[in-house]
Amino acid sequence: MANDQELGGLWCHEILQGLSDYLAGDLPKTQAAQVDLHLTQCPHCTQFGADFSKLLKQVQSLSKPPSLSPEGQAALWQVLTHGD
Ligand SMILES: [Zn+2]
Structure with a gap:
């Protein structure tokens, strides 16, 4: 990751993990x-x-957790592939 840096004793990739x-x-x-x-x-x-926090709240607030909406899936995929 290009923006990986150590601050506060932790690296960016450790934060994301x-x-x-x-x-x-x-x-x-x-x-x-x-x-x-x-x-x-x-x-x-x-x-x-x-x-990520916003997305997590969206996912948690879904009335039917087992099936993500197409928008939810797209948003999740975008987050998972963000910064790659
Ligand atoms: Zn960072």
Whole structure:
């Protein structure tokens, strides 16, 4: 990843790997604090995190979780392939 950089003791790719756990509140406090620190200093991860967070809320708010709408699938695919 071209924008990979180390901030707050974590690399961007580590942020992206742990982002779903972070948003779900599954990370230990020390790790979550490191992610917070990185996100406050890294524009790239802040933007990605905001998009990912928005999408996650959309997915979670769907009334029928087993079948994603075509729009939802397209949005998910876009996030999964973002920055590749
Ligand atoms: Zn970053």
